[in-house]
Amino acid sequence: MGIDFDKALGVHPDALRLRAERTRILAANIANESTPGYQARDIDFAAALHRSAADDDAGGLSLDTDGPADALYRVPNHPSQDGNTVELGSEQAAFSQNSSDFQTSLTFVNMKIRGLAKAIAGQ
Amino acid sequence: MTFRHIAQIAGSAMNAQSVRLNTIASNLANAQSASGVESATYHARKPVFAAVMGDPTGAGAGVQVLDVVQSTEPLRRAHEPDHPLANEEGVVFYPNVNTVAEMTDMMAASRAFETNVEVMARVKTMQQSLLKLGEG
Numbered sequence: 001m002g003i004d005f006d007k008a009l010g011v012h013p014d015a016l017r018l019r020a021e022r023t024r025i026l027a028a029n030i031a032n033e034s035t036p037g038y039q040a041r042d043i044d045f046a047a048a049l050h051r052s053a054a055d056d057d058a059g060g061l062s063l064d065t066d067g068p069a070d071a072l073y074r075v076p077n078h079p080s081q082d083g084n085t086v087e088l089g090s091e092q093a094a095f096s097q098n099s100s101d102f103q104t105s106l107t108f109v110n111m112k113i114r115g116l117a118k119a120i121a122g123q
Numbered sequence: 124m125t126f127r128h129i130a131q132i133a134g135s136a137m138n139a140q141s142v143r144l145n146t147i148a149s150n151l152a153n154a155q156s157a158s159g160v161e162s163a164t165y166h167a168r169k170p171v172f173a174a175v176m177g178d179p180t181g182a183g184a185g186v187q188v189l190d191v192v193q194s195t196e197p198l199r200r201a202h203e204p205d206h207p208l209a210n211e212e213g214v215v216f217y218p219n220v221n222t223v224a225e226m227t228d229m230m231a232a233s234r235a236f237e238t239n240v241e242v243m244a245r246v247k248t249m250q251q252s253l254l255k256l257g258e259g
Contacts, residue, residue: 023249024132030136030238030242031239032174032184033238034235035186036171038184099249
């Protein structure tokens with residue numbers, strides 16, 4: 001019986017990819033902090049997870065990060081006159097939280113790989 | 124690859140903010156450059172930023188400086204007949220630079236620049252830890 005690496009690693013590689021994608025979107029929001037008319041975007045991670053869980057029937061979850069529908073527009077707390085919806089404080093907080101989540105997913109993947117290595121070595 | 128895109132996005136933002144700092148430096152330096160002719164007087168310069176939608180999903184956008192425009196605010200007129208540059212009516216035109224507004228703009232620009240430097244630094248650590256994947 002062979003080891004299916006995709007199944008063995010579970011949802012974590014997909015979560016890691018989604019976190020990296022979200023980093024890019026948040027970096028773009030921070031970059032366009034002073035661009036008039038720029039509308040901040042974000043991924044709803046929980047919704048993406050739920051949607052793929054509902055679609056999927058064969059156990060492992062797969063997150064679809066390709067579709068443009070995944071990146072939604074942020075609703076600003078205080079709309080500004082120039083039409084820019086970036087609020088630097090919340091973007092920085094989201095960016096910081098997201099990079100911690102990235103490290104968490106990375107740690108999970110590492111743990112899975114260590115487990116697999118042990119199984120392969122037969123310890 | 125996502126991380127290269129992030130570097131490009133943050134880099135474009137840093138570039139745009141340094142153009143903004145450049146215009147601010149120019150405005151502050153020329154805040155007192157008087158002239159006897161209205162059209163020849165220095166006008167405050169302002170950069171115009173726009174988002175660049177780099178990929179088809181449109182979820183990650185860099186910044187570009189579309190243009191640097193001159194402020195249309197009225198110039199400051201001063202009646203100084205002794206001034207060597209005064210015209211025949213004794214009027215000297217001073218630039219329409221608002222020093223206080225320029226100073227606050229400078230703070231905003233340098234903060235925005237620093238934020239993007241921080242983004243780059245954080246992404247670098249993320250990428251480095253990703254390179255160590257599977258090492259233990």
